[in-house]
Amino acid sequence: MRQHSWAEPYKIKAVELLKMTTREQRDAAIREAGFNTFLLRSEDVYIDLLTDSGTSAMSDRQWAGLMRGDEAYAGSTNFYHLRDAVEEYYSYKYTVPTHQGRGAENILSQMLIRDGDYVPGNMYFTTTRLHQELAGGTFVDVIIDEAHDAQSEHPFKGDVDMAKLDALVDEVGAEKIPYVCIATCVNMAGGQPISLASLKAVRAWCDKHGIRLAHDMTRVAENAHFIQRREAGYENKSVKDIVYEICDLTDIATMSSKKDAMVNIGGFLAMNDPELYEKACALVVVYEGLHTYGGMAGRDMEALSIGIAESVDDNHIHARVGQVEYLGNRLRDAGIPIVLPIGGHAVFPDARRMLPHIPQEHFPAQALAAELYRISGVRAMERGIVSAGRDSVTGENHKPELETIRLTIPRRVYTQAHMDVTAEAMIDLAEHANQIRGLKFVYEPKMLRFFQARFEQV
Numbered sequence: 156m157r158q159h160s161w162a163e164p165y166k167i168k169a170v171e172l173l174k175m176t177t178r179e180q181r182d183a184a185i186r187e188a189g190f191n192t193f194l195l196r197s198e199d200v201y202i203d204l205l206t207d208s209g210t211s212a213m214s215d216r217q218w219a220g221l222m223r224g225d226e227a228y229a230g231s232t233n234f235y236h237l238r239d240a241v242e243e244y245y246s247y248k249y250t251v252p253t254h255q256g257r258g259a260e261n262i263l264s265q266m267l268i269r270d271g272d273y274v275p276g277n278m279y280f281t282t283t284r285l286h287q288e289l290a291g292g293t294f295v296d297v298i299i300d301e302a303h304d305a306q307s308e309h310p311f312k313g314d315v316d317m318a319k320l321d322a323l324v325d326e327v328g329a330e331k332i333p334y335v336c337i338a339t340c341v342n343m344a345g346g347q348p349i350s351l352a353s354l355k356a357v358r359a360w361c362d363k364h365g366i367r368l369a370h371d372m373t374r375v376a377e378n379a380h381f382i383q384r385r386e387a388g389y390e391n392k393s394v395k396d397i398v399y400e401i402c403d404l405t406d407i408a409t410m411s412s413k414k415d416a417m418v419n420i421g422g423f424l425a426m427n428d429p430e431l432y433e434k435a436c437a438l439v440v441v442y443e444g445l446h447t448y449g450g451m452a453g454r455d456m457e458a459l460s461i462g463i464a465e466s467v468d469d470n471h472i473h474a475r476v477g478q479v480e481y482l483g484n485r486l487r488d489a490g491i492p493i494v495l496p497i498g499g500h501a502v503f504p505d506a507r508r509m510l511p512h513i514p515q516e517h518f519p520a521q522a523l524a525a526e527l528y529r530i531s532g533v534r535a536m537e538r539g540i541v542s543a544g545r546d547s548v549t550g551e552n553h554k555p556e557l558e559t560i561r562l563t564i565p566r567r568v569y570t571q572a573h574m575d576v577t578a579e580a581m582i583d584l585a586e587h588a589n590q591i592r593g594l595k596f597v598y599e600p601k602m603l604r605f606f607q608a609r610f611e612q613v
């Protein structure tokens with residue numbers, strides 16, 4: 156079944172034309188954007204690898220699904236399709252749609268976290284941690300140490316270090332831990348999977364302590380693909396079955412369906428506990444919309460339920476991760492330092508090693524992303540000290556070990572030639588990396604600063 160190369164199991168039916176820019180135009184654009192790639196206009200970008208979120212190409216079936224939108228305020232047919240797809244593919248009985256992942260994170264955090272609680276997780280994600288903090292909680296990182304080491308080739312860098320979980324419960328007590336939050340294919344670690352062995356150990360630990368297990372399932376299909384390839388006993392299981400098994404081990408899920416499920420907007424909170432579902436329905440009407448649409452149009456729920464089915468297809472995910480690995484291998488073969496193993500949704504060039512002359516306080520990854528855009532029109536995202544933000548109590552900068560840029564590949568959008576151009580741009584960049592200058596803030600937003608911060612060169 157998976158013997159062919161990673162070539163795509165689809166052909167192209169419509170294309171979107173791109174504008175080509177000159178280096179002078181891009182130089183002006185990145186200065187105007189305060190050296191922050193989030194502040195560029197997308198029409199000035201050639202190959203947009205900022206994020207895989209909401210940027211994927213829908214299939215003809217999904218587009219056809221849009222025409223079947225039932226835009227009733229209450230009880231839309233498309234809601235029931237979505238609910239059934241979530242139960243069929245992801246196991247969860249109750250689904251509350253939200254406008255995107257962070258809407259679900261908000262509701263989950265408000266429902267379960269009390270002032271002074273601790274929420275352990277396998278590495279932070281920006282919006283997830285902020286919602287936990289806004290609800291009065293403190294995030295505690297319990298991922299294995301290897302996840303913080305760009306050069307470790309551990310096959311499951313998303314695994315949980317059980318000793319860290321034990322230490323937390325000894326220190327604060329189980330009653331201060333409302334849930335453990337496990338992400339599949341950990342974004343900030345470089346798109347690194349958690350093994351089923353580790354997830355089962357966390358499940359047993361949660362049962363022992365009477366603590367709930369929540370699942371950030373944003374990239375669960377990519378995680379399942381790595382389990383199929385790397386975890387003993389799963390080589391003959393389908394991605395669909397592995398996805399189901401992962402979800403079935405957890406109690407609650409938050410989903411940004413803008414990633415795996417290949418829609419441009421949408422998400423949900425899903426769970427098995429009817430009492431929790433009742434609470435979630437009460438909250439969703441305040442922040443998102445009625446519990447049968449939660450901030451999504453009927454048509455978008457339809458496209459999502461179709462996208463869920465497409466996302467767990469073995470051939471799809473093989474091509475998806477294959478393309479990411481193709482780019483990663485080209486960079487690695489050219490001697491460019493990247494986070495290893497190559498992740499599921501993106502390649503993460505290591506700014507620490509590419510720009511050893513720039514101290515972390517001068518934002519080497521931010522500077523690298525700006526320069527990549529300037530020379531090539533390829534847009535990446537900083538994933539280092541700027542993204543990590545400040546400690547909510549001390550106000551000090553978090554200083555993550557991983558200081559990277561993220562070349563994030565949208566699903567079903569770019570071709571192998573686009574990957575080649577990106578690799579060539581990174582190789583050009585590496586050749587003059589020693590001339591790149593660090594940056595300093597001219598504007599630093601208080602929350603999620605990476606989105607809107609502005610910089611100038613030091």
Ligand code: F0G
Nearest residue numbers: 206208255256257280282342371373411
């Ligand atoms: N969890 C993970 C692991 C994510 O990667 C994201 C979003 C979210 C939650 C929040 O979901 O954006 O739909 O509200 N990640 C995007 C990214 C923004 O570029 O990595 P959202």
